[in-house]
Amino acid sequence: DGGITQSPKYLFRKEGQNVTLSCEQNLNHDAMYWYRQDPGQGLRLIYYSQIVNDFQKGDIAEGYSVSREKKESFPLTVTSAQKNPTAFYLCASSIKQGGETQYFGPGTRLLVL
Amino acid sequence: KQEVTQIPAALSVPEGENLVLNCSFTDSAIYNLQWFRQDPGKGLTSLLLIQSSQREQTSGRLNASLDKSSGRSTLYIAASQPGDSATYLCAVRGGTGANNLFFGTGTRLTVIP
Numbered sequence: 001d002g003g004i005t006q007s008p009k010y011l012f013r014k015e016g017q018n019v020t021l022s023c024e025q026n027l028n029h030d031a032m033y034w035y036r037q038d039p040g041q042g043l044r045l046i047y048y049s050q051i052v053n054d055f056q057k058g059d060i061a062e063g064y065s066v067s068r069e070k071k072e073s074f075p076l077t078v079t080s081a082q083k084n085p086t087a088f089y090l091c092a093s094s095i096k097q098g099g100e101t102q103y104f105g106p107g108t109r110l111l112v113l
Numbered sequence: 114k115q116e117v118t119q120i121p122a123a124l125s126v127p128e129g130e131n132l133v134l135n136c137s138f139t140d141s142a143i144y145n146l147q148w149f150r151q152d153p154g155k156g157l158t159s160l161l162l163i164q165s166s167q168r169e170q171t172s173g174r175l176n177a178s179l180d181k182s183s184g185r186s187t188l189y190i191a192a193s194q195p196g197d198s199a200t201y202l203c204a205v206r207g208g209t210g211a212n213n214l215f216f217g218t219g220t221r222l223t224v225i226p
Contacts, residue, residue, distance in 0.1 A: 004156075006156075040218060041218060042117060042202070042204075042215070042216030042217055042218050042219075043157075043202075043204075043214070043216040044216075045213055045214070058213065059213070088154075090156055090157065092157075101147065101159050101162050102147075102159070102214065103159065104149075104156035104157040104158070104159075105156050106155055106156045107154070107155065107156050109154070
């Protein structure tokens, strides 16, 4: 089955802790994206990557970091600098940068203890 | 900055009714517009993508129209079914085909059996 997987489904973060959200795709897509979804707000772009070993900040990158060492994987780290991390995080991918349909994973809900 | 608005925020209809969901955007210089469906606690599923040069797209009981000059799109759902109950999101991509998708906050649809 081709698709995008995200893990874990739920993640709990303690004060001052860094946590990493996993995103894997087997669609052979070049571009990958991370969005944050909050109640009553539209999805907002955190980071995106057009190709391996390259990534760019989105609208709300502060307090987050990413890496793109493999085409299939685009993990997101929520650092302790992110003061309001509670949200639903969605990963997406597309064949190439720009103009193409984005395919989304099932999401990870991050909660703060 | 592009702003995307979806009205109404919530809609309830009896099964079998035809319905229209609305999406408006402030900057008419878009590359394309995409409609998504989101079930509670899940990721997004792409329904229809309309390129800026197109006026409408159809898939089964769904028809999406685009009027770029007035900054509006509609999603028409024919003969609604309880399984159509979900949140519907529209998103626009900027005129240069840039990576950023600007999302509306969605319309939560409930189809009553």
